[in-house]
């Protein structure tokens with residue numbers, strides 16, 4: 193059963209074509225990774241799925257087609273949640289207010305206190321710093337905040353754009369453990385990573401993206417063994 | 429001493445009016461990173477709606493205030509849909525020019541609807557003067573000034589509570605900080621932009637209703653005060669809400685004291701001298717933050 197199915201997706205910035213017919217399928221409950229070099233169009237693909245930029249082609253979420261003019265707010269309500277590249281926390285807000293923004297689309301009568309407890313259990317650091325400005329957190333803490341904020345939106349599909357970017361190796365390991373934990377709780381995950389080695393280890397299925405096209409796809413462990421992939425993304 | 433206290437009071441009242449309009453500039457700037465040239469026209473519209481509701485429909489003052497604010501907001505809503513919203517996804521320069529043109533559109537409409545003659549707005553609130561003994565003299569306090577200050581203070585408090593305590597207010601601040609992230613949280617950006625314009629129009633309209641009875645009402649009354657309020661907003665730090673309030677008050681007081689102690693002929697000159705001095709010492713304004721671009 194697929195949770196997200198993409199067929200023949202095209203997108204452009206003005207006259208610059210960036211996505212040239214993407215086909216992609218995410219099975220429910222799996223971790224899918226997209227690897228590819230800088231500028232391949234990975235972030236652009238996530239922007240299309242989140243409804244931030246227009247596209248042609250079809251995106252089907254849980255069997256329902258989502259056309260290009262469905263707004264980003266509507267997609268969030270359906271459970272399509274993205275943790276953007278570079279975390280993008282609200283720098284002047286406290287940690288707590290950042291988390292509250294994550295719960296923005298939840299119905300007013302929904303109690304967020306127990307959900308906050310859950311997040312604090314997952315990331316105790318956020319609890320210690322809940323009254324601190326998000327802009328003053330370290331990179332790793334900001335990534336945790338961005339993840340926690342996304343979890344408060346109750347994701348069905350969680351899309352992570354380069355969560356390891358700019359983080360120390362120990363922190364990266366932590367983040368990846370968390371990603372696996374979230375997946376075990378039933379959240380389907382679309383992971384975009386330049387750290388292909390780690391991404392292919394944690395993912396079930398992988399797509400390789402080049403110049404706005406999928407050049408290769410398959411079971412993650414097999415992709416990790418592919419000659420060309422090894423040469424291009426795993427340092428031989 | 430008595431003169432000083434009286435001048436300070438009327439300076440603060442005038443400054444509170446600047447502050448209301450300046451707040452409009454600042455909420456818009458926060459959300460869109462752009463000025464709003466037509467801001468003063470909503471002050472004018474508020475005054476016209478006010479005089480009409482009060483003299484033609486004989487409504488009580490509280491209703492006149494609220495209804496003028498709402499009617500003005502409605503005009504803003506229509507203008508925003510027609511002339512601003514189609515430009516949100518384009519370069520900000522187009523939108524800026526659209527707000528410039530909007531200034532003349534609204535003035536012309538007001539002229540057609542209400543005519544070009546100056547209208548008298550009879551006093552709505554207590555316009556008496558009370559005298560408080562002070563040393564061997566007495567201080568004249570105009571109740572009008574107190575009303576102006578009081579209403580402005582209430583609006584300020586309401587705006588602060590709205591922005592910090594409500595979900596929509598929080599979302600507005602979130603959009604001003606990081607529009608992409610706010611969209612990814614499910615905030616409808618267009619709704620936030622619309623709310624921003626509506627708040628700006630409402631505040632300016634109330635300022636117009638407050639000031640209408642003190643001066644008079646005409647279709648050109650908005651441009652001068654619009655420039656003053658813009659000065660106040662820039663002085664306080666463009667986009668900063670406490671800055672807009674402080675800038676407005678400072679401007680009002682400087683003008684009034686300058687007129688009292690130096691010459692009323694140069695009233696406008698003082699405000700610009702203060703503006704230039706502040707910008708010379710603190711280019712980002714009193715409360716403005718020097719922009720740091722984060723990667």
Ligand SMILES: Nc1ncnc2c1ncn2[C@@H]1O[C@H](COP(=O)(O)OP(=O)(O)O)[C@@H](O)[C@H]1O
Nearest residue numbers: 205208210228229230231232233234235236237
């Ligand atoms: N906002 C934008 N406007 C114009 N071109 C863009 C924009 N964002 C990305 N691009 C271009 O689109 C291409 C794909 O970018 P992106 O999706 O960010 O790639 P990736 O995430 O794989 O590094 C790049 O060539 C980039 O320069």
Ligand SMILES: [Mg+2]
Nearest residue numbers: 234235236277
């Ligand atoms: Mg990217």
